[in-house]
Structure formats: structure tokens, C-alpha cells
Amino acid sequence: MILTGSDIVIQSIIDEGVDLVFGYPGGQVINLYDSLYKYKDQIKHVLTCHEQGASHAADGYARATGKVGVCIATSGPGATNLVTGIATAYMDSIPLVAITGNVPMNLLGKDSFQEVDITGITMPITKHNYIVKDISKLQAVINEAFYIAKEGRPGPVLIDIPKNIQIEKTEYKKIKPWKIERKEFTIRDKKIQEAIELINNAKNPFIYVGGGAIAADASEEVIALAEKINSPICNSLMARGVIPSDHELYTGMIGMHGTKASNISATKCDLFMALGARFSDRVITNRENLSNAKIIHIDVDAAEINKNIKVDLSIIGDLKSVLQRLLPNVNEAKNQEWLDSMKNLKSLSAYKKSKGEELTPEYFFEELNSLDPGNLIISTEVGQHQMWTAQHYHFKKPRTFITSGGLGTMGFGLGAAIGAQFARPECKVINIAGDGSFMMNCQEIATAVQNKLPIVQVIMNNNVLGMVRQWQTLFFEGRYSNTTLDRQTDLVKLAEAFGAKGYRVNKKQELRGILKEALASKTPVLIDYRIDNNKKVFPMVAPGAPINQIICEEDL
Structure with missing residues (x-):
């Protein structure tokens, strides 16, 4: 069967078992998107608001399932917008295949419009990457890329495809995916x-x-x-x-x-x-x-x-x-x-229990744990809220906590939540964020609304960049350089503007009812949960200190 390069790409990833990709179209992948249209009965494409959101969604999909996540972007800024997501997957050993378009081969190296050496840029943050310059090798490259992403220690692989390769035609013959076997030959x-x-x-x-x-x-x-x-x-x-x-x-x-x-x-x-x-x-x-x-x-x-x-x-x-x-x-x-x-x-506690009407992260997780329907997947952004989630939510199963560990990527969680919700529709996905992290990729609420995903977006709102502020308190004598936000954004109205439901929690007695509504909702929900800006994550070990030299709340 003779197919164009773009048709071979889509048919090949379908052969690898892919039925869902995340991405954003552009001039150098317009042929790939035309092929996605042709194959729309076999593969779904999710349009995100930003290519970074697409990479995080593919990552979240992979973490929630163990399968390879796939994202697509055009050349130049489209490709570079994937870099943070690729690096996130690399640091946490997540199987990901990123497919980018590039300018035609006769324009490579000439500073052409939206040209960038994406294979050079991503070499340190991928297990392997390719620029395909011969259409006869395209199918084999895709086949090998999926194997590399999943084999041994998983990780991301990038495939860069110049536009002329997408347009040219060659013989396509279905190839079976490479068999992934457990690495046992090294065990002595x-x-x-x-x-x-x-x-x-x-x-x-x-x-x-x-x-x-x-x-x-x-x-x-x-x-x-x-x-x-x-x-x-x-x-x-x-x-x-x-x-x-x-x-x-x-x-x-x-x-x-x-x-x-x-x-x-x-x-x-x-x-x-x-x-x-x-x-x-x-x-x-x-x-x-x-x-x-x-x-x-x-x-x-x-x-x-x-x-x-x-x-x-x-x-x-x-x-x-x-x-x-x-x-x-x-x-x-x-x-x-x-x-x-x-x-x-x-039995030794490292933080003080909340008293009175003070809203605290611990109280939020007490309520969430008590209402847990047993099908929750929790994603997070990066910061204090991430640590509070890891410390206080009662996780029961693998692949139910989706967070950026190695790279510590603020803006990761919402895109990842979208990928996880698509991957496991039988589950309810909650993304826990700080107000700083949330604003980095908040536009992806529109993606959740467009696709009717029942994601619950929780914002631990303290009007500061909490983790950096915590370090400034403990190690920089309270010099709060550029960590006080005090933004005037009404997050509830923002959620409503995107088409989601918005709730604000100012008092303890409000939380339980709002959480029940959010967990039952069939559409995206945002909860603006107001906490004190001096609330800190404890226990804590100072950087470089022995791990048994533990700082607790009472030490302050």
C-alpha cells in the first residue's frame, strides 16, 4: 500500500495501539493533521490551549495507565513549547513520544520561518530522538521509538519530521510493535x-x-x-x-x-x-x-x-x-x-492540629479522605500544596498520584489531570494547586470544559509563592523578595468565564458541602480554598543537612 508520510505516521501510531493523542496544529504539521482527520474513526485528537499543556496531558495519560503518551506540535515555537513537558517526563522516567514537524529539508539550516533544531535542543532530555530525512525509514523509526520509550527505564522519545517527508509517498506495510520484555538478562x-x-x-x-x-x-x-x-x-x-x-x-x-x-x-x-x-x-x-x-x-x-x-x-x-x-x-x-x-x-507529629475556624491544608485532606469515593486520582502542581497532598491524602493504589518529582514543574498538574481523566474515565481526577502554579497553565480549564471532563481543580490559595516564601522565612531572615502575589484575580469568576463551576471556601463549615457537590459534578469544578500565607510544610530537613535533623512546627 502506497501512503504519504503523514498517513504513515498516523497509521503507525495506531498500529502501536494509540487511540488518543494531544496536540496543537501548525504550518509544518498541517499534513499530519489532515491525516488525523482521515483516521478520526480510529484515533482521537485532543486540542489543548498550549503545546505545553499537550505534553503534560500525554505525560498524565502515561502515568495513569503505564502506556506511552503521545503529543504533536509544529516546528519552531510549537516544538520548543514541548520542551518543559519532555524534560518533566525524562526526569520521572515516563514513556512519552513527542512528534514534531519541521521545515522542508531544503530549508533546514537556513534560519527559515519557524525553524529550530529541536533534536539538538532535546538531546539531553530524551532517551533518544530522531530527525527523519528518508521517508523509507519513517515507519521503522516510529516502531523503534515506541519500543525505546517503554523498554527498561522508560522515558521520552522525540521524532522530528520535515514537511517534505510528510508529503512524499512510499510503501506502507503493517509492522507488529516490538515486544517489550522485562530486563532480566542482567540479573546475576x-x-x-x-x-x-x-x-x-x-x-x-x-x-x-x-x-x-x-x-x-x-x-x-x-x-x-x-x-x-x-x-x-x-x-x-x-x-x-x-x-x-x-x-x-x-x-x-x-x-x-x-x-x-x-x-x-x-x-x-x-x-x-x-x-x-x-x-x-x-x-x-x-x-x-x-x-x-x-x-x-x-x-x-x-x-x-x-x-x-x-x-x-x-x-x-x-x-x-x-x-x-x-x-x-x-x-x-x-x-x-x-x-x-x-x-x-x-506517633510523633511534626505539625500542629488546626483549631477554631482556621482553614488549613490538613483540614482539607481530612474532609477529602472522609468523602473519598474510592476512585480518585490526584494530580498536583509543584510547591507546598504538592507536599501537603503527599503527606495527608490517603493513597491506596499505584498510578493514583500524578506529580512532577524530578523537574518540579509548576503548571504541570492541570494538563496531567486532563490526560489522566481521558485515560481513566471511570475515575474522578482532582488537581491540587497553589495559586502561583495554577496561573501558569490555567487556560487548560478551557480544554477540560470543551471536553466535558469532570476534573476538580482545587487551589490552596495563600496569595504567595508558598514554598519559596517558606525558604525565605527559614533561611533568608524573612526577606520576601517577589514571592508575595496579592493578585486581584477572582478565581471563581475566572472558572465561570471558562465555563466551569466555581466555589470559594472561606469557612470550615462550607468545605464539606462544596466537596460533595464537586465530587458529584459531571463538569469541571474549581474550588478556591483560602489558607494563611504563613502556613508551612512540616516536617522539613534543611538542604544538605542529615535527614534526621528534622525541623518541626514547634521549632519555630
């Missing part, structure tokens, strides 16, 4: 046996689980290991939901805003097991913090081993496969004294 039996011995000899084991457990679909195996050896277990921000919040062995998040139970247990354990996690600067990068422990690091990416912390034993390979080999051979353990000390630490 000797290493497995050494890990078993370390685990069986441990008296005070501690498990630190990261986002790799979600990518590997290894939640059941992680919990099974913790239960078999009675090990306390904590998570990074990216692994929220791997273990239910109410599990008796769960100690909470670890790191800069981790719980006392997690941070102190890490420094007192004799075996520290990092499962599908990297040792980031927001968690732990100082080996002295773990001086009492042997460290086992299991990860699919060899580049992460010994990158930030030198470990005693590493196993490189798919986490689910590694744990399935370990589990039958580790001994059951009680570790009662160790568990009792962990329970005592869990």
Missing part, C-alpha cells in the same frame, strides 16, 4: 544469593521504594517482601501509592519533607534496601546518614548504581523479576523490637 544469581543472605541476617531492615516500583508493576512484590520480613517501608514522592497509606508497616515519605518515622528509621536500620529508587538530593545523598547500615540497591538502570551513594550490593534488572526471585528464599522474620520503635516514631 550470585547477586541474588548475596542479597538473600544480607536480608536474612538483618535485625533492623528498612525498605525505601521509588517510582521504579510503579513502572515495573511491582507493588504486590514490594508489599510481600515487607510483610515477609516485617520491615518498615517508606517511599519517595514518586512512589506514593505503591503501599497503602494505612498499612501497618508504612512509615510515610522519606527525605526533605519526609516523616520522622521514615527519616529516623533510615539512620538506625542495619539494612537499607532501595527498590526502584534513585538517591536524589531531596531524599538522601550522604552515605554518613546510613553509616549503620548495609545498602542494597535494586534498579533497572545501571547508571543509577553508585551515582550518589556507594552501596554494598547492587542488582541491575527489572524490579518485579528480582523480587520474584528473592521472595521464596528470604526467611520470615518478626523483628518485634524494631517494629515497636518504628510505631513509637510514627
